[in-house]
Amino acid sequence: MKIVILGPPGTGKGTQAKIISEKFSLKHISTGEIFRSEYERKTKLGIEAHKYWGYGNLVPDDVTLGLVKTNLPKDNYILDGFPRNVYQAKELDKVVSLDYILNIESDKKIIIERLLKRAKIEGRKDDTPEIIENRFKVYERETKPILKYYDGKVLNIDGHGKPQDVYKRVVKILGKTNKN
Numbered sequence: 001m002k003i004v005i006l007g008p009p010g011t012g013k014g015t016q017a018k019i020i021s022e023k024f025s026l027k028h029i030s031t032g033e034i035f036r037s038e039y040e041r042k043t044k045l046g047i048e049a050h051k052y053w054g055y056g057n058l059v060p061d062d063v064t065l066g067l068v069k070t071n072l073p074k075d076n077y078i079l080d081g082f083p084r085n086v087y088q089a090k091e092l093d094k095v096v097s098l099d100y101i102l103n104i105e106s107d108k109k110i111i112i113e114r115l116l117k118r119a120k121i122e123g124r125k126d127d128t129p130e131i132i133e134n135r136f137k138v139y140e141r142e143t144k145p146i147l148k149y150y151d152g153k154v155l156n157i158d159g160h161g162k163p164q165d166v167y168k169r170v171v172k173i174l175g176k177t178n179k180n
């Protein structure tokens with residue numbers, strides 16, 4: 001099974017991707033998490049990518065695509081944070097046939113509150129009010145058009161409420177019961 005999970009910043013797509021990956025035994029591939037861990041390890045890629053994500057901007061496509069290609073198994077994965085623009089979506093389509101495209105939806109006000117709370121708990125460097133605002137702009141401009149590109153294939157999920165409640169909606173929509 002090959003899943004892509006989309007949604008504006010702070011909708012909880014990372015949390016859902018993690019739960020889905022565990023329940024369905026999928027590899028969880030989060031480009032954002034890879035960028036953060038590479039930066040912590042101070043690798044060349046990590047330092048280069050941070051020049052972009054540190055300000056809420058997208059990391060250049062060549063860097064991101066290279067990273068995804070080296071981490072992508074043949075099957076059974078969930079991509080979280082990729083694709084982030086229509087070009088990446090087209091490149092992905094050239095090499096894989098996706099089973100499900102999930103889109104987690106939430107209200108912007110709720111998302112901002114959640115992100116600011118996360119900033120205090122996790123200390124993510126890109127969770128400051130200014131950078132959050134930029135991430136939203138980038139989402140609207142670059143990422144949202146993906147929904148149109150995938151038109152008709154996107155499964156929208158209400159992202160409000162507790163992670164377990166959102167996950168129940170995911171399961172319902174996938175038309176499968178979890179294995180546990």
Ligand code: AMP
Pocket residue numbers: 009030031032033035052053054056057058059060064080081082083084088126135
């Ligand atoms: P995330 O953890 O998915 O919120 O990603 C954190 C940040 O990493 C994003 O705001 C982007 O700056 C960067 N990033 C993650 N995935 C991608 C991607 N597919 N293309 C470009 N930049 C990305």
